[in-house]
Amino acid sequence: MTFRTYAQVAGADASGLADQVAAQRAQVRERLHAVRRVVAVMSGKGGVGKSVVTAALAARAAARWPDRVGVLDADLRSPTVARLLGAAGPLRITEAGVHPAIGPGGVRVMSTEFLLDRGRPLAWREPDAERFVWRGALEVGVLREFLGDVAWGELELLLVDLPPGADGVADLAALVPDLLGALAVTIPSDEARHSVARALRAAVEAGIRPLGVIENMAGYRCPGCGEAHTLFAGDAGAALAAEFGIPLLARLPFGEGPDVEPIVEALA
Amino acid sequence: MKFLCLECDEQMRFAERQQPGDGTFAAAFRCPKCGRSVALLANPMETQLVDSLGVKIGGRTLDRQPMELARSAMLGREDAFEDGGKGEAGSGERPSPSPSWSPAATERLERVPNFVRGMVKKIYGDYAKQHDVAEITPEVMDRARADLGLEGI
Numbered sequence: 001m002t003f004r005t006y007a008q009v010a011g012a013d014a015s016g017l018a019d020q021v022a023a024q025r026a027q028v029r030e031r032l033h034a035v036r037r038v039v040a041v042m043s044g045k046g047g048v049g050k051s052v053v054t055a056a057l058a059a060r061a062a063a064r065w066p067d068r069v070g071v072l073d074a075d076l077r078s079p080t081v082a083r084l085l086g087a088a089g090p091l092r093i094t095e096a097g098v099h100p101a102i103g104p105g106g107v108r109v110m111s112t113e114f115l116l117d118r119g120r121p122l123a124w125r126e127p128d129a130e131r132f133v134w135r136g137a138l139e140v141g142v143l144r145e146f147l148g149d150v151a152w153g154e155l156e157l158l159l160v161d162l163p164p165g166a167d168g169v170a171d172l173a174a175l176v177p178d179l180l181g182a183l184a185v186t187i188p189s190d191e192a193r194h195s196v197a198r199a200l201r202a203a204v205e206a207g208i209r210p211l212g213v214i215e216n217m218a219g220y221r222c223p224g225c226g227e228a229h230t231l232f233a234g235d236a237g238a239a240l241a242a243e244f245g246i247p248l249l250a251r252l253p254f255g256e257g258p259d260v261e262p263i264v265e266a267l268a
Numbered sequence: 269m270k271f272l273c274l275e276c277d278e279q280m281r282f283a284e285r286q287q288p289g290d291g292t293f294a295a296a297f298r299c300p301k302c303g304r305s306v307a308l309l310a311n312p313m314e315t316q317l318v319d320s321l322g323v324k325i326g327g328r329t330l331d332r333q334p335m336e337l338a339r340s341a342m343l344g345r346e347d348a349f350e351d352g353g354k355g356e357a358g359s360g361e362r363p364s365p366s367p368s369w370s371p372a373a374t375e376r377l378e379r380v381p382n383f384v385r386g387m388v389k390k391i392y393g394d395y396a397k398q399h400d401v402a403e404i405t406p407e408v409m410d411r412a413r414a415d416l417g418l419e420g421i
Contacts, residue, residue, distance in 0.1 A: 004277065009270050011279040014297065017269065020323040027332075090350045093386055097334045098349070115344040123343040130313040137320035141337045144322070149334040 028148035028175055031097075035070070035155040039211065039267060040172055040182040044199030045192050046164035049216040049252075050185040051075070054161040055084035056258045057183075058107045064264060065156040066106055072146050073111035074172065075163040076139055077122045082113040089114035097151040110150045112142075140171050147175055157267065166202035173206040181209035183249070183263070186236045187217045193236035200244055211249075212266060213240045216258075218251035228253070269325070271306060273299035280306065282326040291315060295325050333387045340384055349386055367396035370405045391416070 032038060041054045054071060058081075062069040073081045082088070087103035091114050100108035112122060124131075124138060152158060160176075162168040173179060182203050186196040200210055215237025221228050231254050241248040249266055252258040271280035280297035283305065287293055291312035298305045308325070310318070318325060322337050333339075339349070369377065373392075380388045395412040396404050 001274070003274050004272060006270055009272055009279050011270065013269060014271070014280075014282040014327070015269055015323070015325050016327045017321075017323050020328065021321070023332075024322055090347050093334055093349050093351060112342075115338065115342055115348045117343075117345045120343075124341050125343055133313060134317040134320040137317065138337070138341055141320055141322045142335075142342070145335045145338050 024144060024148065025175075028144060029177075031148045031150070031152060032158070032176065032178065035152060035158045037156065037180045037267060038158045038160065038176050038178065039180050040160045040162055040169060040203075040208065041185060042162045042169050042182050042199055042203065043164055043185040043192075044166055044195035044197070045186070048185050048187045048192060048196075050164070051080040051084060051161055053183075053185050053214055053216055053252070053258065053260070054159050055081050056260045057263055058085060058157075058159055059105045060260045061157050061159075061264050061267070062106045064268070068154060068156040069106070070100060070108040070110075070152050070155050070158040072150075072158060072160045073109065073113065074143055074146070074160050074168055076112045076142060077163065079111040079113035079116075081161045082109045082111040085109055087111075087114075094151070097149050099151050108152060108155070110146050140175075143171065144175055166199040169199065169203045169208060170206040173203075173208050179208055180267075181211035183211050183214060184240065185214045185216055186240060187232050188215055188230075188234040188236050189232040190234045190236065192232075193234065193239050196236065196240055197243060200240065204244075210244050210246045212247040212263070213237050213244075214249050214260075214263060215251045217254040220254040271297040271308075273302065273304060275299075275304065276301040278302075285324075285326045287315075293318070293325065333390060336387055339387055351386055367393060367401055368403045370403055372406050373404045373409055376406055376409060 041050055041057070043050045058069050058071045071081055071085065073079045082101065085103035085105060085107050087101040087107065087109035089101055091101060092099040098110075100110045101114055102108055116122060124135070160172060162172065169182060184196050184200050186192045203210055217231050218237065219228050220231050237248045237251055247266070249263045250258070250260060252260070272278070273280050276299055278299050278301045280299045283296040283298045285293065285295040293310040293315040295308045296305050297308065319337075319341065377385065377389060377392075392404055392409055392412055395401075395416065396408060401408055
């Protein structure tokens with residue numbers, strides 16, 4: 001039996017799938033057209049305080065650009081940043097799209113925190129069978145909707161708080177071609193250094209510009225004597241900065257309100 | 269995706285789709301030359317894989333709804349969303365008359381989970397506007413479901 005194959009049949013795809021995907025991408029581009037800077041906050045390792053740094057950055061940036069800062073919590077499975085910024089649902093839907101929640105500091109936030117039942121993990125309605133096949137596509141689809149269907153409005157800065165690991169940054173790069181770059185958060189330890197280095201390489205390979213390194217939990221100050229102590233051995237922040245030729249933007253001590261103004265200044 | 273009628277060497281055309289509500293999906297394609305039809309029958313995993321991409325086999329018959337993927341696929345809280353009206357104040361959007369809902373249609377709508385009710389309401393509302401229907405009744409809802417291939421919702 002001989003018959004024509006896909007490319008030999010000249011007619012258009014009956015479902016227009018390519019057009020549908022193109023429309024999705026156009027929607028994201030159109031929505032982010034009014035956003036001056038989209039910056040990813042990433043780390044290869046969990047538990048380094050990435051969301052805390054993101055929230056501090058957003059709050060500080062909102063002091064510089066009132067009502068013109070947003071945070072997209074791309075950590076769909078373990079959302080944190082909305083709570084840190086005091087933003088809560090329900091989310092308002094209008095013809096303009098889904099309106100982000102706004103915390104007391106004026107930061108606009110979108111997160112699965114607003115969608116999930118309290119204390120419940122991220123779960124899907126569809127059957128468990130072969131879930132691994134489609135779950136990744138679904139999560140990227142939800143991230144795309146967070147970018148394209150949310151009425152972010154005019155923003156000076158949209159921070160995207162990525163989940164730990166190296167995958168999220170490549171997904172974001174595919175969705176947001178005009179991403180300004182990525183901030184890498186680490187703690188001083190050597191283990192964190194190697195993990196964050198892998199994520200930074202993934203970012204570079206995805207065409208994302210690393211903007212700098214933030215070393216979190218860089219020692220702590222004893223509340224009794226006031227003396228500074230080491231919390232983790234290592235110098236991951238400086239080492240990563242040297243390895244990738246990017247600035248070490250800040251070393252933030254544990255347990256104190258982080259001074260992130262130099263980072264906001266670097267983004268301005 | 270293309271379907272080719274081997275007898276006629278003609279590309280088949282999309283005819284209709286059905287979502288019976290059991291997680292599966294069916295789409296029919298017809299040969300424009302001989303009229304022969306074939307049905308694409310997808311199991312729940314295959315259906316979900318396509319849905320996860322946010323695309324519709326056979327093309328879209330409705331405009332995308334805001335966050336329709338998250339709202340339809342995610343197991344979430346019922347009070348996650350609220351209807352916020354027409355949009356930003358001063359946005360210049362011209363309000364269009366909304367069709368009314370009959371008591372029976374309202375009762376039926378209330379059986380839809382809160383989480384997706386807003387989206388479902390908008391789908392029926394858009395259908396009514398497009399067809400110059402002033403009042404949405406259960407019969408209008410049935411007609412919309414058939415016309416739009418919404419048997420799954």
